Amino acid sequence: MPPEHGDMQVRAGAETDLTALTDLYNHYIRETAITFDTAPFSPAQRRPWLLSHPKDGPHRLLVAQGGDGGLLGYATSSAFRPKGAYATSVETTVYCAPDAAGRGVGTLLYTALFAALADEDVHRAYAGITQPNEASGRLHARFGFRPIGTFTEVGRKFGRYWDVAWYQKDLR
Template sequence: MRIETADVQVRPGTEGDLAALTDIYNHYVRETVITFDTEPFTAGQRRPWLLSYPKDGPHRLLVAQDRGGCVVGYATSSPFRPKPAYATSVEVTAYCAPDASGRGIGSLLYTALFEALAGEDLHRAYAAIALPNEASVRLHHRFGFSHVGTYREVGRKFGRYLDVAHYEKHLDGKPADAHRGTTG
C-alpha cells in the first residue's frame, strides 16, 4: 500500500527506516511530554519494536517519506493489551519529525493507516494523548475519535505531573450501543 501527495508518500516501514524513526522518537523523548519515555533509545534498542510490525494484519507501521527520501513521520497500530480478548482493539499513534509538524503529515499517515486497517477484524482504535497537546487532540477528533476519559496526573516528566486523555474510534461502522449486551 502506498499513498502519495505531491511531496510525501506513505508506505510500510522497513528495517532501513530504523535510524530515522529512532531519531524522530528520541526528539519527543528528550524535548516533550508527548511520550512518557524519559531516556533516548539507540537504534539497536528500537529494533525489536520495529520488527514487531508485519507488513499486513492489524498491527502496522507506516512511514511518511518526502521526495528526497527522508522519513518525516510514522504511524502505528499496536496491540491494545496483551490478553486475547483485546485482539479486536488497537492503540494508534502518529509522530512527525519536528520540522515536518503542521504540514498535514499526521493526517496523511492516519488516512493510510485507517485504510489499511479497514479489512481487518478490528472493532475499536484507542489513543492516549499526554496533555497538553492540542495538535494531537485536533487530529484525533478529525478522524472520528471521541474523548472517553482523562487520567489526572498519571505521569511525571520534567518535574511536573501530567494528565493523559483517552480517545476511542469505532472501526466496524456499528454504533457502540449495538454491541452492548443487556444483563438482567
C-alpha cells in the first residue's frame, strides 16, 4: 500500500504526471536558484528524465498527490555520476509545489524514497543544496544527511553566483 498522510499519497511517478512534473520544475527554474537549469522545459524535453526513473531499482521518481489528485511534489534518486564505480551512489532531491510548503510533503516523499531504496544496492545518497536554503537543510538533516562540503560560487543564475552545500547520507 502506498504511503499516506492525511489527504496525501505517495506513488511511483508515471507518464501521465509528465505535464504536472514539468510545470512544477519550471516554476523552480523561473523563480528560484534551487535548480541551476536556466531555461524552462517542455514536457517532451522532460520525458527522457522521467523515463530514466523506472518503478524499481535505485533510480526512482515518487510523486505526492493530494486528495484532489493534484501534484504536491516529487522526490527522485538519480545516478550520482555516469561512471560505473559510482553505481552504488545516488543523488536525491525533493521539489514541493509552492502551495504545499510546510505540509509535510517533503518528509512524506523522503520517507517513501528511502524505504524504497532500502532493498537496493545503494551505499550512499548525496544532495546538493543551493545556499541559502534552511528548510532543505533541516529536511535533509532529519533524514540523517550530514554536510560534507560546499562548492563556493559554483553556479551563476539571476545575475549572481550561488554556493552549493553537499550533504551525504550513509545507506549501508
